[in-house]
């Protein structure tokens with residue numbers, strides 16, 4: 528008899544075919560006898576009792592109820608286990624201590640279950656009444672040992688360097704049959720990738736080479752039909768970095784790689800980068816083409832009073848002594864004298880004369896600034912153009928009054944004269960020195976001149 532003949536008849540819901548299938552599969556089902564099993568496959572644990580439940584029912588008067596259990600293994604003849612008529616059981620004496628049945632209950636108890644008990648169990652029910660009705664079912668039984676808790680071994684235990692080293696995780700299980708291994712990283716299954724590979728059994732995960740992304744909580748999940756167990760979490764040691772080197776300060780204004788600090792203030796710099804093991808940091812100061820290593824460690828304090836120059840270049844260097852890689856970032860500290868009041872206050876404490884001089888100087892400078900502001904207010908637009916250039920260019924422009932960018936200045940120049948506060952006409956490209964707001968009409972005049980010239984160049988490139 529083919530195994531297909533024992534398909535679960537209850538999975539068919541189309542009524543028309545149902546009876547036909549019963550006719551084919553469960554002899555006599557339509558004429559009143561129905562034998563059913565809740566599950567056609569039952570997984571048992573070795574050494575324990577296994578219960579094979581069977582239900583049957585019929586609608587005809589019956590004199591005798593006969594139940595027979597048979598056992599078959601692939602490529603062998605079915606073996607008789609036991610049988611019953613009404614309430615009397617006749618076992619095969621060879622197996623009488625192992626199989627139990629309590630008729631009219633057709634369910635079979637196997638105790639204790641052994642590996643040799645693995646196979647198909649066939650139950651046949653015969654009803655003797657007005658004729659004989661017969662029906663049978665088949666249950667497949669598997670026998671397994673439960674999985675014991677797996678242990679993950681990491682090779683090399685001391686860790687591996689990113690992009691250089693490989694790592695092998697091996698899942699070791701003491702007990703259990705029909706084991707299926709699965710690797711989990713942070714609770715999710717690990718898949719085969721260009722760097723991840725598995726052994727044929729999946730009990731070994733090989734990562735070659737390791738990367739920072741491989742850092743995580745790994746565990747091994749081992750399953751079989753009767754149990755599943757997960758190992759403790761293991762975190763492989765992967766050396767990487769430094770990455771994302773950054774310098775920050777507690778105060779001071781940061782514009783790109785330039786920090787501006789008010790005179791007299793101390794500023795604390797903090798250098799950080801992502802790395803394992805943690806980086807060692809060193810700070811380098813650059814003055815007049817010479818460099819000095821001034822400090823080791825992640826923090827650097829610069830007291831602006833002690834800095835001889837107003838502009839000083841620094842380098843923070845991060846070094847990972849295991850990966851052997853390093854990174855460095857350059858930055859500039861500019862000491863500004865924005866706080867003139869602060870200067871004045873300092874002067875006061877020194878001598879009254881100095882403070883008077885300071886205040887007088889401040890007033891004179893303010894007056895001069897006011898005058899300049901009035902004189903050069905129309906040229907703000909040129910300054911805006913300079914400011915809109917890329918950072919490096921801007922810095923250059925600021926240092927050399929904008930006349931270094933000779934290529935930008937190439938073109939046909941028009942002489943544009945317009946009146947200002949003093950009534951004296953001036954060249955548009957003279958040194959801008961004002962941040963003030965000027966008249967809209969003058970703005971548009973200058974803007975047009977500058978826009979006009981590159982357009983002409985494009986029209987006639989030769």
Ligand SMILES: *[C@@H]1O[C@H](CO)[C@@H](O)[C@H](O)[C@H]1NC(C)=O
Nearest residue numbers: 589590591592612613614615
């Ligand atoms: C089984 O029981 C029925 C009635 O319950 C009886 O008529 C019949 O003779 C019994 N058969 C055997 C073999 O004892």
Ligand SMILES: *[C@@H]1O[C@H](CO)[C@@H](O)[C@H](O)[C@H]1NC(C)=O
Nearest residue numbers: 581582583629632633634636
């Ligand atoms: C058969 O016996 C078992 C206990 O051995 C019981 O759990 C089950 O409900 C019984 N089945 C029927 C159909 O009486």
Ligand SMILES: *[C@@H]1O[C@H](CO)[C@@H](O)[C@H](O)[C@H]1NC(C)=O
Nearest residue numbers: 558586587588589656657658
């Ligand atoms: C037995 O079955 C036959 C036909 O299958 C029927 O004619 C007869 O009435 C049945 N007898 C009883 C007692 O059910």
Ligand SMILES: *[C@@H]1O[C@H](CO)[C@@H](O)[C@H](O)[C@H]1NC(C)=O
Nearest residue numbers: 691692693694733734735736
């Ligand atoms: C890592 O594995 C690659 C290929 O699997 C191999 O070529 C290389 O030698 C291994 N490196 C180490 C350090 O084991």
Ligand SMILES: *[C@@H]1O[C@H](CO)[C@@H](O)[C@H](O)[C@H]1NC(C)=O
Nearest residue numbers: 712713714742743744760762
């Ligand atoms: C890994 O496990 C540790 C504790 O065992 C936990 O603190 C950490 O957040 C976990 N990491 C991830 C990525 O789940």
Ligand SMILES: *[C@@H]1O[C@H](CO)[C@@H](O)[C@H](O)[C@H]1NC(C)=O
Nearest residue numbers: 707708717718725727728729
């Ligand atoms: C190994 O795992 C992969 C996926 O992780 C799976 O597709 C494959 O069937 C598994 N092989 C075995 C033998 O379990």
Ligand SMILES: *[C@@H]1O[C@H](CO)[C@@H](O)[C@H](O)[C@H]1NC(C)=O
Nearest residue numbers: 813814815816817818836840
């Ligand atoms: C710095 O070095 C460059 C060449 O490396 C040289 O041209 C320049 O004059 C040096 N500047 C100072 C201030 O020493």
Ligand SMILES: *[C@@H]1O[C@H](CO)[C@@H](O)[C@H](O)[C@H]1NC(C)=O
Nearest residue numbers: 804805806807847848849850
């Ligand atoms: C790396 O530096 C740390 C101190 O920052 C030191 O303890 C460690 O031994 C060094 N390791 C190597 C391989 O040099």
